[in-house]
Amino acid sequence: MxxxxxxxxxxxxxxxxxxxxxxxxxxxxxxxxxxxxxxxxxxxxxxxxxxxxxxxxxxxxxxxxxxxxxxxxxxxxxxxxxxxxxxxxxxxxxxxxxxxxxxxxxxxxxxxxxxxxxxxxxxxxxxxxxxxxxxxxxxTAAWTVPLPWFALVDPEERQVRLDAQRRVWWRVPIAKALGRAGQAERVVRGALGDDGPAEVLAETRGWLERFDRTSIVELDYGGLVDLVDDAALRADDSAGEVQRALRLLRAGDLDEATECYGRLRDFWGRVAARQRDG
Known part of the structure; x- marks a missing residue:
């Protein structure tokens, strides 16, 4: 199973x-x-x-x-x-x-x-x-990764295992994760308002603030890796897309940021569609 x-x-x-x-x-x-x-x-x-x-x-x-x-x-x-x-x-x-x-x-x-x-x-x-x-x-999140979570990590620090212990994950010191969450929240709140991603970032930041400041945060795709083939996992750049979207929002380029979101929506929509397909 x-x-x-x-x-x-x-x-x-x-x-x-x-x-x-x-x-x-x-x-x-x-x-x-x-x-x-x-x-x-x-x-x-x-x-x-x-x-x-x-x-x-x-x-x-x-x-x-x-x-x-x-x-x-x-x-x-x-x-x-x-x-x-x-x-x-x-x-x-x-x-x-x-x-x-x-x-x-x-x-x-x-x-x-x-x-x-x-x-x-x-x-x-x-x-x-x-x-x-x-x-x-x-x-946890079912059938997807909440996009605001990617704001916590460095795209270059992704770890991928495609052997029997198949995994995709990032680890980041909690101080960096907190700083990134706060910055992303301010950008998103200023560009898109208080609901949706800004609310998720605020809740995530509040949760992280409850732990020791030398802790390590891990974002893990968990069982979602079983819904995506090896080639798609290698090519996946969700963290990079989120970081690009944040830079574009900071620069006031809502149209280009929306294109980043569209690519993310397409990728994770295909993953979530596996739920409907059984």
Whole structure:
């Protein structure tokens, strides 16, 4: 079974950010062994499916929950200190359940839930609360990459693997990502207004501001690489197109910026069309 068709924006914090009692579950997960990034989506899907098949709403509902080891991704750091990205699967799944309850039709809610709706809401709220004052280290998007995410990265720093561990990703120090997000937000807000891309950039910047300033940000195509052939992945210049569009907007050339957007829309529209095609 392929990986879920999700893209990812992740934050890896230095291990020292997880000192103390609040970081015990992360340190336990690290001691247990890191998950490979190309397997993270499948790992999370497996945990959620197992929970549902056993009549549970969320991973960890059987008594793990807060304090149980969490799955982590790890990057080596300078001087030997690792950088760790907790997957935060349980609270993220809880947030997804709350979103489902808020947005979907009552008939669909009752048919999809494995527990009564009121109980599902309580369990999901408890799972989200397990993050405490922290933020989830992972955000996802289905069937596409939100174009504002590309404003965070340098097009020249893209990494591509087309072997068995097929991946496309960028990594950037969080300080640079924050600076780029702020600059892009100002440009987009001035040219296009407060909605749409400007709002996404503002939300992304606010999320990043919650992490240690020595952290590393990773933009990962995740399972979307399985929807694009090797030649198209090599030729893909989405990050470059977004940077060109920002330069054109800064210069007041809305027409040329719109052409950049059109090329991006065509590329990612073809990827998203795979959802309709099954």
């Amino acid at each position: 392929p990986s879920p068709f999700l893209s990812y924006l992740r934050v890896y914090e230095p291990l020292r950010a997880f000192d103390g009692a609040s970081g015990a579950a992360v340190r336990a997960g690290l001691a247990r062994g890191a998950v490979r990034p190309d397997r993270a989506g499948r790992r999370e899907r497996e945990l959620c499916l197992r929970a549902m098949l056993r009549g549970r709403l969320l991973p960890g509902d059987a008594g793990g929950g807060a304090g149980a080891p969490v799955d982590v991704l790890v990057l080596g750091g300078e001087g030997g200190e690792p950088f760790v990205c907790p997957l935060d699967t349980r609270p993220r799944a809880g947030a997804a359940v709350l979103g489902f309850l808020a947005e979907e039709d009552p008939v669909l809610r009752s048919s999809a839930l494995v527990v009564p709706e009121a109980a599902a809401r309580r369990r999901a709220e408890r799972a989200v609360a397990e993050l405490g004052d922290s933020a989830a280290h992972v955000v």
